Amino acid sequence: MKCAMCKRGETKPGVTSVLLTRGDFTLVMREVPAEICEICGEDYIDGKIAKDLYHLAERMQNQGTLLDVRKYQYQNDPVCGAEG
Numbered sequence: 001m002k003c004a005m006c007k008r009g010e011t012k013p014g015v016t017s018v019l020l021t022r023g024d025f026t027l028v029m030r031e032v033p034a035e036i037c038e039i040c041g042e043d044y045i046d047g048k049i050a051k052d053l054y055h056l057a058e059r060m061q062n063q064g065t066l067l068d069v070r071k072y073q074y075q076n077d078p079v080c081g082a083e084g
């Protein structure tokens with residue numbers, strides 16, 4: 001697709017790192033699948049994956065974690081709802 005940031009580049013499938021913060025908690029997720037602009041490097045993450053990351057961060061925050069860095073692995077089973 002056409003990049004919305006620079007409006008010149010085309011995006012290509014690749015991976016990116018995502019930084020998520022929720023209150024005191026920081027999650028760095030590496031190797032998240034995304035569409036990356038070949039010119040400006042803007043990354044576009046699939047809505048389903050973004051939601052997955054959000055729920056993962058929420059769950060980790062509930063466990064009292066303050067900082068976590070991990071490699072993304074797509075979960076077929078939704079992370080949310082498993083623990084109420």
Ligand SMILES: [Zn+2]
Nearest residue numbers: 003006037040
């Ligand atoms: Zn771009």
